[in-house]
């Protein structure tokens with residue numbers, strides 16, 4: 001039956017005067033972000049499935065079997081993986097209270113992300129095929145382009161977070177949701193790239 | 204989506220009274236009603252479009268609208284009904300209104316995200332419908348937008364269609380994230396998962412489907428728009444592309460979409476039946492497991508829409524078996540509802556009439572569904588009116604009936620006033636008769652070979668089509684008692700009191716309509732939402 005036992009803090013007090021972050025429930029914004037990333041990952045999964053089916057059932061046109069250049073994308077892969085570690089380092093410094101060091105690592109991470117994008121641009125311009133040449137070409141650009149969009153967004157977020165670590169900014173040793181969110185997102189984008197690299201370049 | 208300092212948006216800055224329904228409110232109850240009213244407006248629009256379709260089909264020769272217009276109307280009708288009426292209302296409206304009450308919270312987990320999710324809908328809907336005027340032509344390839352048809356019909360309307368569906372998909376995903384976080388993370392301390400009202404479970408299952416499948420549709424439509432705008436050839440056979448891949452990706456969303464429409468309806472019915480039968484919900488645990496089983500099976504059966512698309516035999520076999528299996532958890536739910544009613548003190552009011560009719564309609568739609576899952580039968584009736592009859596028994600006889608039932612059940616909570624029962628019963632009667640007149644004959648039409656999506660047909664099909672059109676007319680008329688009811692009641696309806704049904708779920712343990720933060724004091728801890736018919740039961 002129904003009981004109304006009094007409880008301490010059950011409210012998320014969203015409409016009161018005191019802004020309470022997530023009441024007595026702990027912070028679940030990262031949980032929300034993770035759920036969103038699952039959704040985002042499903043978009044990639046759909047693209048991957050389409051690409052693999054195309055490869056399996058649609059033979060490439062005569063003379064259209066392009067061997068992708070491996071060197072640049074491999075360097076790019078290494079760059080992204082390193083950037084995951086530098087971001088991790090930035091988070092550690094932030095939680096330890098060294099906002100300056102954190103900012104430096106964030107800057108390095110953003111630079112690595114930008115380097116990745118530059119590498120992708122170079123690759124695009126050196127490829128012998130363009131978007132509408134054939135099915136393989138279209139899927140190649142759609143997949144890498146969609147991922148590149150994610151990296152671009154990530155670099156922007158990292159830059160913003162880095163700016164927020166300055167004195168009086170929104171990020172501190174005790175309150176660093178923005179940084180953790182960006183970090184989760186960045187690891188996700190890196191992970192997707194590793195899968196993408198495997199499917200697109202190695203398979 | 205941050206929770207910090209939401210008071211900016213509330214209190215003095217927020218318009219009061221009815222004006223608050225036109226603002227960017229963060230209150231889950233306001234957002235829920237915004238979804239409801241907005242969805243209902245689109246229902247009227249979609250219904251008018253259905254009226255055009257049925258008028259055209261009242262005679263075998265195309266004379267009411269041109270064939271192009273017919274295709275546009277058909278496309279808009281399907282899209283509006285699914286993406287702007289059913290999905291937003293059965294998830295967004297009732298979910299937003301009820302879930303915070305059910306988990307004992309003051310609001311959803313992410314109120315701002317919630318408001319954004321709602322406010323994506325009106326622009327998307329206006330965009331969709333205005334494509335008829337601004338782009339010179341609306342999309343013509345049906346709500347499935349199958350290529351190569353969608354690549355060869357006028358491009359502008361199709362692109363606008365894609366854009367609005369993407370916006371609506373985004374809205375749906377934001378909503379889904381919010382429901383998952385609210386049910387899993389925002390429960391009042393002391394409230395266990397297995398003590399939640401069934402609608403919470405239904406929304407949890409639905410939201411899992413939304414989060415896993417909607418993004419795939421979004422990706423697919425992005426590729427389709429590349430094909431249209433940039434002349435890539437993903438789905439264009441003329442350029443070496445593959446249309447069957449589109450179908451796989453499309454149905455990976457759109458089959459689960461059926462459950463995105465109908466699982467919440469299951470949940471709502473599970474709330475309504477126990478209250479008006481004064482009995483506990485039968486088989487709570489099996490109900491929960493069957494929801495999760497439906498979620499899992501719903502995700503792996505999409506290719507039953509593609510039996511005629513050249514799928515290999517092993518695929519047909521797999522998808523036939525997997526699809527037929529869905530009858531098991533669904534059957535469990537069906538018998539649990541019957542057992543809930545069995546021997547109950549049933550009050551046959553409007554809410555209950557609609558809910559019981561739902562059970563009947565849904566069983567019928569479910570049986571034709573199992574039939575369709577069998578390959579030889581499906582090949583016979585594929586793309587005929589049998590399919591149209593089947594899915595309207597599911598989406599209309601299932602979900603729309605539940606939406607109406609829920610309206611009668613929760614209107615007193617929304618407004619503090621009761622809807623008039625006589626008008627409600629009239630509404631029910633017209634809807635029930637109209638619905639069956641409209642959609643039952645379509646099964647025969649299909650079995651006899653009338654194809655769907657046609658503006659002209661063999662005169663041999665005239666009589667059944669005319670019966671169907673009369674049914675549609677009755678359904679159109681049936682909205683009148685509902686509209687009159689809502690307007691009259693708003694002016695001088697009977698005052699409801701806090702808990703007119705003597706219900707036990709938490710939303711009834713506060714005033715009607717509820718205060719801004721849902722309860723004036725502590726949130727009640729309701730661990731037995733279905734404890735009816737036990738010792739100290741009070742009859743209404």
Ligand code: HEM
Nearest residue numbers: 250253256281284285345346347591598599655656657675
């Ligand atoms: C108000 C009563 C309704 C009537 C009279 C009606 C009538 C029709 C008719 C005659 C068609 C054409 C079928 C064809 O030629 O393929 C159709 C299609 C469709 N209807 Fe309804 N309908 C109604 C309500 C709904 C509702 C509530 C939904 C909600 C999901 C809905 C969803 C659809 C869909 C998805 C299609 C398929 C469109 C397409 O094939 O592209 N309808 N309807």
Ligand SMILES: [Cu+2]
Nearest residue numbers: 458505507508
């Ligand atoms: Cu299906």
